[in-house]
Amino acid sequence: MRIGIFVVAGLFPGQEPGRVLANAVEWIVTAEEAGFDDAWIAEHHFMPYGVCPSPTTLAAVAAGRTTRIGLGTAVSVLSTQHPVALAEQAAMLHHLSGGRFTLGVGRGGPWVDLEVFGTGLERYERGFPEALDLLLAALSGGSVAADGEFFRFREVPLVPEARLRPVVACTSEATVELAAARGLPMLLGLHIGDEDKAALVKRYGAAEPGHVAAGLAYVGDSTAEVVRELKAAMPAWLEPGLAGYVPVDGRPRRPRDAGEYVDLLTRIHPVGSAAHCAETLRRTAEATGIEHFILLMEGMGEHRRTLENIRRFGAEVLPLLRD
Numbered sequence: 001m002r003i004g005i006f007v008v009a010g011l012f013p014g015q016e017p018g019r020v021l022a023n024a025v026e027w028i029v030t031a032e033e034a035g036f037d038d039a040w041i042a043e044h045h046f047m048p049y050g051v052c053p054s055p056t057t058l059a060a061v062a063a064g065r066t067t068r069i070g071l072g073t074a075v076s077v078l079s080t081q082h083p084v085a086l087a088e089q090a091a092m093l094h095h096l097s098g099g100r101f102t103l104g105v106g107r108g109g110p111w112v113d114l115e116v117f118g119t120g121l122e123r124y125e126r127g128f129p130e131a132l133d134l135l136l137a138a139l140s141g142g143s144v145a146a147d148g149e150f151f152r153f154r155e156v157p158l159v160p161e162a163r164l165r166p167v168v169a170c171t172s173e174a175t176v177e178l179a180a181a182r183g184l185p186m187l188l189g190l191h192i193g194d195e196d197k198a199a200l201v202k203r204y205g206a207a208e209p210g211h212v213a214a215g216l217a218y219v220g221d222s223t224a225e226v227v228r229e230l231k232a233a234m235p236a237w238l239e240p241g242l243a244g245y246v247p248v249d250g251r252p253r254r255p256r257d258a259g260e261y262v263d264l265l266t267r268i269h270p271v272g273s274a275a276h277c278a279e280t281l282r283r284t285a286e287a288t289g290i291e292h293f294i295l296l297m298e299g300m301g302e303h304r305r306t307l308e309n310i311r312r313f314g315a316e317v318l319p320l321l322r323d
Contacts, residue, residue, distance in 0.1 A: 001291050002037045002291060003293055003321065004037050004072075005028070005040070005295055005297050006042070006074060006296045007042065008042045008052075009021060011048035012237045026307065027297065027310060029062070029065050036314060037070060038069055039062065039069055039072070040102075040214075041055035041059055041071075041073055042075070043077055045113045046113070046244065047241060056090070059073065071100055072101065072104050073102075074169070074214065074294060079127065079128065080114060080119050083134040084158075087135055087158065092160065103167070104187050107169070109124070110248055111246060123150060130150050131150065131151070132168070132178065134148070139163065143156060143158065144156060144158060165185075166184060167187045168187065169186075170188060176203045180204045185209050185210040185212060186211045186212070188213045190265065190269065195287075197284070201290065213290045214296070216296045216299055217271065217295035218272075220272065220273065223272025223276045230262060230271060231263065234265075242255045243255050270295065281293060295313075297313065
């Protein structure tokens with residue numbers, strides 16, 4: 001089983017975004033020391049849910065501070081950037097990290113980002129397959145050209161070139177089918193439980209090619225105590241954070257209830273005693289066939305407690321999973 005951390009860089013009340021980003025680098029360094037396999041970094045814009053607008057930049061900083069741990073994006077949003085530019089960044093990180101980088105990509109949502117970055121709602125609604133195919137062409141080594149609806153340009157060489165296999169965030173059957181058709185692993189979100197994950201893996205259909213599942217994780221002396229503390233702490237981040245998703249076209253949107261969301265997350269993910277955390281991950285692996293998990297460790301909001309959670313999870317839970 002492969003276990004990593006999932007860095008959202010959420011902004012809790014009273015925190016400063018620049019400090020949170022600096023702390024996030026420390027979490028990755030600590031995760032390497034604690035024995036985690038990798039660290040995956042989220043991308044968000046214009047909201048406190050996550051204050052990292054460039055996971056590739058944060059991954060580059062982390063690559064310079066670490067020597068072993070894998071680094072990935074979870075995910076880089078294709079709907080708001082040029083896939084060839086993203087391929088260039090991924091190739092740089094591949095070479096500069098000694099091959100430790102994995103690019104995760106996703107369609108994103110119908111958010112105001114599409115307006116700010118000038119790509120428009122059409123790129124979100126219809127352009128993801130074309131953007132993904134262009135990204136794959138750019139990461140296949142050699143040169144790349146385009147003659148599609150959204151991208152048209154002459155053939156150019158990729159410098160530096162790299163052969164990389166992205167992971168695709170999948171939240172719909174259409175995206176699952178797209179990933180399966182391209183032979184790309186899925187990244188499944190922390191908002192769904194084992195039954196829904198298993199259904200998406202079944203929908204994918206082919207032999208398991210290294211899917212990844214995100215989750216919330218917190219280890220403590222007692223499951224009841226940890227759940228109680230997370231339910232007290234997380235809504236202060238999630239309520240303003242989830243409200244930060246603003247549709248570009250004014251479509252109605254009802255934000256998820258933060259309290260109900262925390263209740264769901266603490267029920268379906270490894271939150272509690274070390275034994276409970278290990279058993280939860282084993283149960284998910286058995287139900288879904290997924291053997292690679294990336295875990296959000298920052299749920300209490302305090303930098304000190306996040307570091308403590310990473311170290312304790314590494315010392316108490318990881319050995320149980322690797323026996």
